[in-house]
Amino acid sequence: MTNSLERLQKIIAQSGVTSRRKAEQMIVDGKVKVNNKVVTELGTKASLSDEIVVDGIPLQKEAPVYYMLYKPRGVISSLKDEKNRKIVTDFLKDVPERIFPIGRLDYNTSGILLLTNDGDFANLLMHPKHEVDKVYVAKVSGIPEKSELNILRKGIKVENDVLRAVRYKLLSTDRSKNTSIIELTLNEGKNRHIRRMMEQIGFPVQKLKREKYGMLTLKGLKPGDARALTPHEVKQMRHIASEIVK
Structure with a gap:
């Protein structure tokens, strides 16, 4: 970041303190000071040369990494x-x-x-409206039929969540050990998403690895x-x- 003027919520988000959305709420709630003055207007701009205090803590001026x-x-x-x-x-x-x-x-x-x-970058990737693909490989107990795996694409209601996979691919099976390796693509990430989903259709996960995030690989x-x-x-x-x- 440079010392050019930016919206205050963007500077806060990029500092890693919180997301831009939460930063906006903190500004409205009067929890942000610029040069020792409380700021509540969302259109306010500032630069890194300004003294910015968020909820009583001075903003550390770090370059995004x-x-x-x-x-x-x-x-x-x-x-x-x-x-x-x-x-x-x-x-x-x-x-x-x-x-x-x-x-x-x-x-x-x-x-x-x-x-x-960079809270702004993190919020962009995690926001529900952005469906960034994440590819996982799971070793599961049992050998599912195609009809059973098709349920994953339709979505399964587990407690208050609807859990689904965008795509799946059965990579291999081991009938002697009664296990399968399945590739699963998600574009959302609910708590224990794959483990709960696979358990619900009767094929509990033994091992799970995220192999791809967007275009990034291991x-x-x-x-x-x-x-x-x-x-x-x-x-x-x-x-x-x-x-x-x-």
């Missing part, structure tokens, strides 16, 4: 854990910026997880590895999310 982690199993997609288990930022301790995960992967799910300090990474996204990759992810509107 973007990382991809190959999250291993047995790691929490959070910035802290009461049980002292490994968290995703343990694998990016050399990153000086205050990064946070975009969404989450379950404790026992591995694969691509994006981290950033190529060249091992579990626990992380790398910075290139400017081109960031631009592509923004473009994908902006082009796909529900």
Whole structure:
């Protein structure tokens, strides 16, 4: 970011404090000060040279950064854990910026997880109206028929959620072990989405990995590895999310 004037909510979101939508609400609620003056107008503009305080905490002026982690199993997609288990930022301790995960992967799910300090970018990728494809590979108990897997595309009501897969592909089966490997594509991410969905149709998940997020893949990474996204990759992810509107 430069010192050019930007909308206040955009500056707050890009600092990683919160999403732009929540930043707007904080402004309206009088929780934001610019140069020691409370600001409540959403059209207000500021620059990084201004002193901006959000909910009593001075805004740290960080340049936006973007990382991809190959999250291993047995790691929490959070910035802290009461049980002292490994968290995703343990694998990016050399990153000086205050990064946070975009969404989450379950404790026992591995694969691509994006981290950033850019709340605006995170909100863009997580917003319900943007259907960015995420491809998972699941090892499940049992060998489903095509008719059973077709239910996934129609959607299954589980508690208060409707869980569905955009696409599926049966990759392999092992009749001796009574297991199957299935590729599943989602464009939303409800809590334990795939595990709950597969359990509902009678094929519980044994292992689960997210192999693709938009155009990003795990190529060249091992579990626990992380790398910075290139400017081109960031631009592509923004473009994908902006082009796909529900």
